[in-house]
Amino acid sequence: MSGKRLASEIKARVKRHVENLSLMGIDVGLALMQVGGTASDEQYLKTTVSVSKTVGIKTYEYRLPETASLNEILNIINQINGDERINGLLVLFPIPRRINPRRVVNAIAPEKDVDGLGSISVGMFAAEESMFQIFDKDDLTYDDGKNSTVANMACAPHGFLPCTPFGVIRLLEHYGVEIKGKNAVVIGKSLAVGKPLALMLLAKEATVTICHKSSDDLAAHLKNAGIVCAATGVAGLIKGDMIKNGAVIVDIGINIKPDGSFVGDVDFESVSPKAAFITPVPGGVGPVTIATLLENTLRSAQNRVLLKTPLILS
Ligand SMILES: NC(=O)c1ccc[n+]([C@@H]2O[C@H](COP(=O)([O-])OP(=O)(O)OC[C@H]3O[C@@H](n4cnc5c(N)ncnc54)[C@H](OP(=O)(O)O)[C@@H]3O)[C@@H](O)[C@H]2O)c1
Known part of the structure; x- marks a missing residue:
């Protein structure tokens, strides 16, 4: 089961919708945060940045040293939460052991928690409030004019699946x-x-x-x-x-x-x-993971448009 074809299909769809948002003057942005990190983190970060570029999603990299304190990390996450250019934040784990990872993921605003690891996302997921994609494959398509996508975005505005x-x-x-x-x-x-x-x-x-x-x-x-x-x-x-x-x-x-x-x-x-x-x-699960991350980031941007400018529905 190669993941490459499925990932290409997802990315093509994401690209189309990113272009649509761009016509409305809206950029889609993904932040990537690394604290210390290994060669494989570095590789993952590079790959995600280059794949994001291919679908038109802008990336913002936050590379913090191994010695970064929890306060510094939380401060940067707070900035990202308020940054209108950024729709999603992915923190690369593991982070240094002295930092409590739950403090870090729970600082991410739920609407930007595109890897679904914060307590709100996990809770919604466990309660099946954000699992609609699991139950209905059609909802994944984001096809233009599909009522189901709009309805689902409205009922689960920030429950992202990991x-x-x-x-x-x-x-x-x-x-x-x-x-x-x-x-x-x-x-x-x-x-x-x-x-x-x-x-x-x-x-x-x-x-x-x-x-x-x-x-x-x-x-x-x-x-x-x-x-x-x-x-x-x-x-x-x-x-x-x-x-x-x-x-x-x-x-x-x-x-x-x-x-x-x-x-x-x-x-x-x-x-x-x-x-x-x-x-x-x-070449198996990896490419689909990245494509899904980009799709979640797009969804976050679409949710924001929907919630902030409801007239778009007319
Ligand atoms: N392909 C992708 O896109 C992708 C994305 C994320 C992660 N990964 C990879 O997936 C792997 C797991 O990631 P993770 O974040 O879940 O790692 P993790 O947090 O280290 O968890 C590893 C899990 O494996 C269990 N485990 C370790 N040794 C075991 C053994 N000998 N027998 C049975 N269970 C064992 C651990 O059990 P305990 O809980 O009892 O310690 C733990 O639950 C890593 O190789 C990671 O690089 C791949």
Whole structure:
């Protein structure tokens, strides 16, 4: 399951709508914040900036040193919250351990929380108030003249779904994978990936198991899984002898090898012969994540237009 085609489709749509907003004199802007950070953060930031450019979204980079204090970070987020040019803010995690990440994400204005990690976004998501895209695929299209999009924007003005797990759901649907009724195992329970992905699969009526470091027999859980989603950051954790024939494998992990190349959490060589579908790393979930981030940023800009200039509906 390559993510490139789906990502291209999403980006083409975003570009069209960014151009429409531009005709109204409105630019769409995305802020990216990095505190300290690794070579892979740097790579992710560069890629996001260049992809944003291709769809006409302006980017604003905030690169803070490893030594930045919580107060400094919050101060900058407050500036971003009030910056009319910026519709969304993505903070690259992990940030230095001495900084409480919840203080950081909760400082982001909910209407600019385009990766859906703040408590308001998470709460709306868990209560299924921002999950409308999960239930109705058509709402994703943003096609001109579609009442459903306007209605949904009006009822959930700032509930954004976390980009990576939502990207996984979209990728599965793009490839026609039936989720309803399947046994799905998610490995990893982070707030950014594993936990929201499990909730999304549940919303699609899969029977969901979440595994983590303390799960005592990972292979036993995987034995009957029709869908396996790995998001651990442990290279090669999932081996061919752990999965059943015909399973659908989504590899979300990104691990950098000493030679600088990327591998996932799944041992592609032993798993792919048994899998019905498998995502590559790179080129699987990653491109869809970025496209979804840009789409959320567009949606934030559209929401703002809708809420601030209601006459646009006429
Ligand atoms: N493709 C993309 O677009 C994309 C986007 C975001 C992240 N990622 C990648 O996805 C991976 C996970 O990201 P994250 O932010 O969720 O990481 P994280 O916050 O470090 O969480 C990792 C999760 O994996 C679990 N885990 C670690 N080792 C395990 C093991 N041996 N067996 C079972 N579970 C294990 C941890 O369990 P505990 O909770 O028990 O510690 C934790 O829940 C990383 O490689 C990251 O780079 C990719």
